[in-house]
Amino acid sequence: MNVHHVIFAIFFAVVAISAVLADSSQQNDVVTYEEVKALKDNTSVYLFDVRRPSELVETGFIPGAINIPIDTLEDTLKNLSSEEFSKKFNRPKPDLDTILVFYCTTGIRSAKAQKIALDLGYINAKNYLGSWRDWEAKLKAEKAT
Incomplete structure (x- = not known):
């Protein structure tokens, strides 16, 4: 086997491993109904509803x-200072390593919200993929029963 074949084999091994890691990290970025349900007593995790306030009035x-529209x-x-965030939402502004869980109606806007948070440096941004529809159906x- 010559050097080019070795380099080629290493390259494809790295690509394959990267794909597996990316796949598993995406799974860690999605939360389930059971995980969201368990959040009610966990004040170290932030649950954000990114729907419009009128949608909350209609559905609950x-x-x-915390409602912050997308x-x-x-x-x-x-841009909100820690003091402004705390005053507006009655919770301290989350740190960049705080777990943030986003939901909307079906998971589309919450996926966008997750990306926004990740782009801002929040390293534990997660998406409740089923979002409100999943929550309501399971509840x-x-x-x-």
Whole structure:
């Protein structure tokens, strides 16, 4: 085997390992209904509802969630001082290593919110992929049993 073949083999091994790691890290960035349900007593994790306030009025919201609409999220996380954030949301502004969980109606806006947070340096931004629809359906199913 010549040097080019070795380099070629190493390159493809690195690409394959990177793909596996990327896949597993994406799984760690998604939370489930059970994980969100367990957040109600966990004050070290922030749950953000990124829907418009009118949507919350229509459907309700997950207990403990902070409503920051997607169109104001970046500005809020980036530019609101700790004091302003605390005054507005009655919680300290999250640190860059705080776990942030985002949800919306179906998981699309929350995925965008997760990306915004990651781009701002929040290293533990997560997406509740099923979002409100999953929450509502599972909560109804639990009450029915």
